[in-house]
């Protein structure tokens with residue numbers, strides 16, 4: 001065993017720190033976990049471009065697609081640091097960088113790779129993707145999707161509806177799961193993935209505001225949308241297999257980002273507690289506050305090790321079976337724990353609008369508090385992830 | 401970064417597993433809980449022959465010079481089997497500080513005896529509050545001629561009844577900080593004026609009150625320097641916290657394995673109970689706890705192994721293990737139903753040992769405080 005970080009990784013951490021200090025206001029703390037509201041789209045994309053110029057944005061991709069073949073360990077550190085510093089623009093709506101790119105490298109055609117990957121890698125608006133999986137009747141039971149693609153000459157024609165589609169209102173492309181064979185013996189077997197240009201005629205995007213009024217996700221309608229057959233990813237009806245891979249990529253990135261984000265929040269809370277007095281005593285001397293922050297720090301250490309262990313396993317060429325689910329559960333739990341502890345420490349100020357001048361710590365705690373329930377649902381609920389662990393790691397019988 | 405064990409480490413684990421499966425079945429564990437000595441001398445002898453007591457001791461003292469990580473692997477397996485006996489007291493609490501802080505005469509005299517399994521040791525630190533803190537060390541040691549005279553008592557001293565020597569933290573002076581003026585003495589456990597009284601525990605392990613009523617110790621029985629013993633006590637607590645954590649990690653894994661097997665076999669409502677999500681999700685939570693303990697343990701142990709021990713990592717591991725071991729046992733009993741509440745079932749053996757493990761080498765409060773201080777609070 002060896003848990004030392006190499007010189008490369010240490011230099012990377014240092015580089016990101018310098019970048020953050022140069023590019024961001026000095027005391028910015030943000031909750032970056034659910035990125036993609038793009039409240040200031042131009043600014044975020046300008047930051048994406050800068051990250052691309054540094055060779056960081058898609059660092060683990062091969063050179064020929066705009067990356068620099070960095071190891072997954074470096075990528076993990078990068079994700080932790082980006083989240084720690086709250087650097088906007090790093091995810092570009094997440095899909096493209098975290099799973100569309102890697103999936104196209106595994107399952108796409110060379111033509112698709114050459115067309116789409118450089119757009120993502122260079123940090124352009126045309127490199128922003130959304131992901132269309134969920135439908136009104138297909139949430140956790142995602143294989144239940146009904147959106148149809150029918151072959152028509154050199155094209156497919158798509159009809160149906162997606163929901164909860166994050167950043168569809170900003171995305172140039174959609175990574176879309178559809179049904180191509182409604183008569184397959186099992187519903188998992190008739191699914192395919194398409195790349196859809198969001199500017200195609202027949203695509204309608206309607207905003208859905210989340211409970212705190214932010215425009216994060218959407219419903220997306222497909223009304224006779226014509227897509228060239230060359231936009232099919234991999235083989236027809238093999239989509240479920242690609243989707244499992246894609247979800248593994250998606251769940252992997254949760255632990256490093258949650259770790260970085262919460263590590264910053266923890267440090268800011270410790271600083272705040274050391275500066276805030278109540279009844280003549282600093283909050284940092286209050287035993288309850290000390291115990292809560294220590295517990296958070298301990299569990300964050302677990303999350304860090306889980307993130308590294310998963311990256312290490314993948315880098316050994318092994319296919320992780322349950323680790324992503326483990327990390328997703330741990331990350332979501334900790335986000336909740338951090339948000340609630342943070343709110344307890346801010347006390348009555350935890351209710352202040354995060355954008356108001358009254359907000360402490362730049363509203364990071366309110367951001368986490370409002371955001372964690374959504375993070376815990378996106379990409380698989382705790383119930384689903386725990387069932388995966390039970391079945392695939394512990395060998396228990398299927399429960400559904 | 402590397403999360404794998406070496407081939408030699410895998411072999412060490414396998415041979416420990418095999419030995420303990422044969423020599424330390426649960427029937428033996430139960431028997432030893434009632435036994436006066438509390439361990440099986442024959443098994444102890446075999447362990448010494450396998451080189452376990454001297455695992456991390458250099459060859460010149462009869463050891464094999466293995467790494468701290470190797471000891472962690474061995475003790476994970478001991479914890480999995482609940483091996484009874486004074487291994488932890490002797491090796492974790494005493495052999496390590498003797499090696500690190502002993503004079504060359506002390507090392508030459510004591511370490512080979514330990515490696516051969518001929519001497520048993522333990523450590524007396526806590527007094528009436530049970531806390532492992534310098535401010536709680538009240539036992540007095542007064543210089544009379546060339547000897548020190550000890551007056552006071554130690555509580556919760558493990559395996560004192562079989563120990564040949566006890567490492568005792570006493571106060572030889574007062575200073576600005578409570579840490580100042582503490583000295584560690586090597587005391588003959590069977591010497592005059594050293595008395596023992598058993599403190600019966602729910603875990604069935606052996607803990608004692610050891611009283612020193614004008615017990616005489618010679619000056620050359622001091623470990624380290626006079627008045628400067630707290631940093632050795634601290635060294636002991638840190639190393640022992642990791643090694644206790646290793647035992648707990650093994651125990652947690654055993655409880656999870658037992659429970660997931662049972663969930664596949666036990667049929668209710670015509671199906672294995674493991675097909676019910678309420679049970680599945682309990683088990684998934686247990687698995688996450690088990691792996692949390694493992695990886696924090698390995699991180700802390702690796703730091704010690706390569707000479708970069710980290711207070712933060714050690715305390716995180718022990719605090720996590722304290723919480724997780726308890727929770728895993730409670731959930732496991734629930735998942736078993738009534739059978740898990742019986743004397744004949746093994747789960748209870750683990751649950752009853754939770755408390756002893758939690759309070760060994762620093763309780764949760766102590767380790768949380770270390771983290772809080774490191775956070776700058």
Ligand SMILES: Cc1cc2nc3c(=O)[nH]c(=O)nc-3n(C[C@H](O)[C@H](O)[C@H](O)COP(=O)(O)OP(=O)(O)OC[C@H]3O[C@@H](n4cnc5c(N)ncnc54)[C@H](O)[C@@H]3O)c2cc1C
Nearest residue numbers: 131132133134139140164165166374377378379381383400
């Ligand atoms: C912030 C956010 C962003 C999102 N972004 C996207 C996106 O970009 N693209 C996209 O396609 N989707 C997106 N989603 C949707 C997300 O993938 C789904 O919400 C999720 O899969 C759960 O589906 P559901 O909401 O229909 O809940 P349901 O599946 O209806 O679940 C409701 C409850 O039932 C439980 N449940 C369901 N099945 C079982 C079972 N078998 N056993 C036990 N309990 C069960 C669930 O755990 C949950 O508690 C997003 C969601 C959120 C919150």
